[in-house]
Amino acid sequence: MSSAPEARPMADPDRVLVPTLGRPQEDEALSYALETFPDADITLLAVVTPLDAPLSEGGVLERDEERTTQARASAETLLESVADPDTEDRVRIDLAEGRPGTVVPRYASEAGIDHVVMAGDRNRSSGFFRRFLGRGIDATVVERTAKPVTVLE
Numbered sequence: 001m002s003s004a005p006e007a008r009p010m011a012d013p014d015r016v017l018v019p020t021l022g023r024p025q026e027d028e029a030l031s032y033a034l035e036t037f038p039d040a041d042i043t044l045l046a047v048v049t050p051l052d053a054p055l056s057e058g059g060v061l062e063r064d065e066e067r068t069t070q071a072r073a074s075a076e077t078l079l080e081s082v083a084d085p086d087t088e089d090r091v092r093i094d095l096a097e098g099r100p101g102t103v104v105p106r107y108a109s110e111a112g113i114d115h116v117v118m119a120g121d122r123n124r125s126s127g128f129f130r131r132f133l134g135r136g137i138d139a140t141v142v143e144r145t146a147k148p149v150t151v152l153e
Contacts, residue, residue, distance in 0.1 A: 013114030013148075017038045019104045020075050021047050021137065025119040030082045030153050033117040034090070040114070043093055044079055045107055046071040048097045068095060101140030108145050116141065116149040 096103045121136045138151045
């Protein structure tokens with residue numbers, strides 16, 4: 001008779017991604033990542049969603065330097081508000097432009113990310129509006145990301 005394989009606990013990740021999309025509770029996601037994964041390097045990914053993405057011909061996304069600068073500044077402010085001097089060296093800020101449901105999973109895959117931590121949408125619509133607007137960004141990221149994703153509600 002053979003015994004059942006031992007359940008192995010999931011290893012702590014070495015690289016954690018925290019996308020920032022301009023949601024108010026993103027400070028909670030960054031704090032969670034810093035506290036839960038104390039030995040991991042963390043990337044705070046400022047995602048710049050082009051205002052004209054749905055209207056852009058051929059899917060070409062025009063770049064808006066002001067929005068990119070604003071996204072970086074917002075990520076830096078978020079980091080300063082959450083991280084203390086001992087943890088700031090573990091966090092780096094990067095920028096990506098595009099739709100979050102596409103950009104976050106692609107970035108996670110290409111950058112060798114082990115775990116994604118993100119803020120969920122606490123103001124979810126239901127019924128007609130949910131069907132009209134589609135599912136939330138967090139659900140799309142969970143579905144499209146090969147590594148574990150923690151969504152804080």
